[in-house]
Amino acid sequence: MPTMWPLWLFAPLLALSQALPFEQKGFWDFTLDDGLPMLNDEEASGADTTSGVPDLDSLQPTFSAMCPFGCHCHLRVVQCSDLGLKAVPKEISPDTTLLDLQNNDITELRKDDFKGLQHLYALVLVNNKISKIHEKAFSPLRKLQKLYISKNHLVEIPPNLPSSLVELRIHDNRIRKVPKGVFSGLRNMNCIEMGGNPLENSGFEPGAFDGLKLNYLRISEAKLTGIPKDLPETLNELHLDHNKIQAIELEDLLRYSKLYRLGLGHNQIRMIENGSLSFLPTLRELHLDNNKLSKVVYLHTNNITKVGVNDFCPIGFGVKRAYYNGISLFNNPVPYWEVQPATFRCVTDRLAIQFGNYKK
Template identity: 95%
Template structure:
């Protein structure tokens, strides 16, 4: 290490030692479509470089080059690093510093900016000015209540925006058209207006659970134009499956709501669903035939509801597995053919059904875990 003008830079030996480690670690994924887990600086840093190219190709977002950007994999030691932050490669980490505003002096070639766990309350018009190469922006666990309508305008290549655990009462306006993934759970959002996602043709993942959203909060056409693969609206105040969600959905998670019934038309348009999460609701009734509209369904979670029967319409349902905890589907107990009776006998008992492989594609497992009061 050496110092000049109060700044510390890595020695050449340190750089040569770390470079192979960074290149190997770049094989790990930053933002798979999974429930949000707060990440630290190194989790985001490890995603720089090649993964940006992979996400651009997978999402259909425009790539800036037909070959990997070798410059993005090469350590850069810019003199521009905000006071107190850690800067390495093209990653700037300014988390856990008690910041009240977005720091200045962020290098224009920054691709990952980590500002989580601070006290930022507002995003102003020029906070991200000049950051045209920014790929991921992490603002989790701040105190943001206000976002200027042009705050994100400079971020023409932004693909991942993590702005969960703030004090937002509305979805930010004018999100970048390049955006692929939006994590905005655990805010105070009560309304999803029509047009708020307009122009987001690359978006494939939205996590918006933990907001006080009711069914009436979704304006007709709120999701028009989106081609989402993944949507989570768990831990909200839904009493039914929201209408007019994107038909392209592969995963829909509505766990921990107040849904009471699944009616015939609720799932009619979601023929591409692979996973459906409805656990921890108040479901007493699933109308016959409502699940028959889901030919590609492989996972159905109905744990901790008020069902007394296995829902009808599941493909060739013949096998049952019961255990205190969910187990892999390789030790199964046969049921009588087409039996639909379900009777939990112990706390946390899980019943998992699997169709025989000889009948072709079908449900891989159905989780019906019910927790008894003691």
């Protein structure tokens, strides 16, 4: 007879799934994005661990009677969301793998809040009121891979994050500064989501990302006026949409040669210096929607294989269109005969559209 899982067990996982492009994503969808073949915990950490969502079938049932009052506990999942909690509850089983504390009123993480939880894999603290974290709060969490602490009141990145951490989501806080050394020792980290913080370019200290080998970084909805120049060279995805970036200059992307997805939509970009994109030989997807471009856009000598009908001229109520003098897609593997004429309806001079001369 098939095993029937209680619906509450899947609630934290089902709630973690928003997969619209260039939006703040849900919890587990990051590892399920088929456009991110490299973002696999096993590959990233080099450890023989679980990938993405914990395999509930592989977890051995716990016979511990420990379960915080009002919470739901099954197997190694402890769900204490939406309970109005003021602090991390006690009596959490030491073999807990996933602890869900989202949508509460927790204001502080104390030294012994997670004491004994050495098997914890994922910790969800989204949408609380956390403004203070003890420097040793995460010390017991030696196997923690996913920390979701978005939508809180943090003014700094928590110190002494577990070295096992693979994914950190800390967007929608009040962080203004990323100091050097805050990510020290995080050799397994491959994803950081820190959008929705009032970060300016001057808020990143030189060497802030030293030692990180990230695949994915999002600093959207911040206060950046230019592309940060000291991010990890290993990045495959960089999302800087909804900022105040005004231009892409020649050397802005020099160190990011491994990028294949770059999000720069909803900025104030007026100029892309000719040749600045030539440093991105593996670029497959570039988003420049809702900017103030009025000159020629040079996208030549990349690996663009498809051009959608609304890529250069987005539709929708209230969407501002950019009008171009010309677009160069020269030396890309895009089959020009498949591109619809309406794709370039926002180009003022149809003779200034360049294709062709691609050789494998």
